[in-house]
Amino acid sequence: MTLPRTPEEAVEFLARLSPSVIKPGLERMNPALEALGHPERRIRSLHVAGTNGKGSTCAFASTALRAAGHRVGLYTSPHLERVTERFQINGEEISPKLLGRRILEILERYPEAAATPAPLTYFEFGTVIAFWHFAQEAVDIAVLETGLGGRLDATNVVAPLVTVITPISFDHMEYLGHTLGAIAGEKAGILKPTVPVVVSRQEPEALEAISRVAAQVGAPMLLEGLDFAVESLPTGLSYRGPRWNLDGLSLSLRGPHQRQNAAVALAALEQLDAWGISVPTDAAVKGLASARWPGRLEEVSSQPAVVLDGAHNPGGVAVLLASLDSLYPGRRIHAVFGVVADKDRAPMMRGLFPRCASVHLTPLDTPRSLAPERYLAEARALCADVRAYAGLDDALAGAKALAMEGDVILCTGSLFLVGAARARFVRNLGAMQQQS
Missing domain, CATH: 3.90.190.20 (Mur ligase, C-terminal domain)
Incomplete structure (x- = not known):
């Protein structure tokens, strides 16, 4: 086992872990997080799963939280051009040098990660980096996007304040199942007892599966179209939710579907307020109007x-x-x-x-x-x-x-x-x- 010695070598080490290797399961995450003193327990989080719209929802929510003055971590995948895109604090990507330093810090505490064959996949190691980085930087809140799944996703070791399920579609069926109900059930694996879950409009089969999991674990569910919605009015877009009534909204991200993502993000922000993560309505409006999510329309x-x-x-x-x-x-x-x-x-x-x-x-x-x-x-x-x-x-x-x-x-x-x-x-x- 040869450990990298410089930040540059550490980034190369990460790149050598194949991003195409997918191994659902949490058993490989636990030894790494144990060796690091469980950084995931030192961060409060908003956890987002789904098939489509996850990234846009995360972008809306994280931008609004930043506008409210919070120190916000954002972990998303995959990246478009640079691996550093995956790890952001207040809208700034981690630098390659700091990414390398974080990898060295992790390997110093968990040198087994450099063994052959590698005990962690590329995505799992990246998730460990995100937890460690956000804990070291003492973010107020981390917005975490799952990978392809939910129940067995590497991110699903956190105890979030709020969870989100965006629209479910057919994707990664070899890992998640061949029906919308099966896929939705896997995605809903991020639900936790007493933790509210904000759910976008879904196909009936997917909604039934999500509702069943929510009832089983005791997660209060807020459903788009019933508990909250963004609507188009002659005066512009408006949001109606459990606490907020907002008019004259504008969205920075293009396409009619972004109304749904914005609605889900706003409903999640409303729920965070109960945990002391306050977002004034003017910050929420600013977040919707200024969020960026490259490569989507x-x-x-x-x-x-x-x-x-x-x-x-x-x-x-x-x-x-x-x-x-x-x-x-x-x-x-x-x-x-x-x-x-x-x-x-x-x-x-x-x-x-x-x-x-x-x-x-x-x-x-x-x-x-x-x-x-x-x-x-x-x-x-x-x-x-x-x-x-x-x-x-x-x-x-x-x-x-x-x-x-x-x-x-x-x-x-x-x-x-x-x-x-x-x-x-x-x-x-x-x-x-x-x-x-």
């Missing part, structure tokens, strides 16, 4: 418009299409699309490709990538103009060559694709700004 270029969206399951694609209809009505879409091999691509493709003027398939920069040739025939059955490329740059160039004035180039299908595309456009924008 993000327009990174114009003429033609280039939109990045991390939709990577059927529910996400349905939300994406509704949002495109709202934001870009009647405009032709040229999709740059890539998918990982273990994803259920067929329903995503059936939803998206018939709506596209052209589709440009690209491999992803991950061992999990599915080669475009493997599903080219499926794609061509759904769209008249489908082309396969060796890489993302060629796919983007192919889409741009076909796009006319007013068209939209859409990059979607995987967060791996969105992150890679975003890096290119942000880098090009920076270069242009330097030249000017």
Whole structure:
């Protein structure tokens, strides 16, 4: 067992743990947290699970908490461009040097983590880093996003003040089950006795499963549409909840579905007030109006418009299409699309490709990538103009060559694709700004 000695070596050590390895279960977390003196017990938290909308909900909630003057930790996954995105305090990513120092501190107390084979997965080690970092920095509240699950998710060792369940859709079925009820039951595994759970609107089968778990553990449930909601009125958006009545709301994140995410975030913030995490209504309003969540209906270029969206399951694609209809009505879409091999691509493709003027398939920069040739025939059955490329740059160039004035180039299908595309456009924008 060779331990890294410098912060740079420590970050390289983390990178060598394969992000594609998924091992549900909490048994590997307990020895690590025990060796660290259980940092997760020293932080108060808001714990968010679901299939779609988790990140946006976390962004709304954490930004509002910051606007209220709290010191806020935010742990999300996966990252788009840099691993440091996963660990934020008051909106600032951890620096690579401090990330390396945190890893060294953990390995000093738990050197077994450097053993071969590694006892912790990439996500588990990242979760340990988040707990340790937030405890060392003495955050007032940590907003924690689960990974793919809930009950057996590495984050599910915390005792949160409030839990949240965002919309449930089909995703990661090999780990969570093949029905909405089974998936919802796994996600609802974060519910705790007496801890209120804020639940977004759900399909009946998913809601039934969540309600059953809430009753079993004794978790008070607040349901969107019954206990709280954001509504569109002639005067703008309004929120009605157990304590707050807010009018004239504006949302920084685009798409009609963000009203739901905003409603869930506001209801969670209302519940935190009982624990002394007070958020004045003006801070809540400011949080909704200023939150950022890159790679979700993000327009990174114009003429033609280039939109990045991390939709990577059927529910996400349905939300994406509704949002495109709202934001870009009647405009032709040229999709740059890539998918990982273990994803259920067929329903995503059936939803998206018939709506596209052209589709440009690209491999992803991950061992999990599915080669475009493997599903080219499926794609061509759904769209008249489908082309396969060796890489993302060629796919983007192919889409741009076909796009006319007013068209939209859409990059979607995987967060791996969105992150890679975003890096290119942000880098090009920076270069242009330097030249000017």
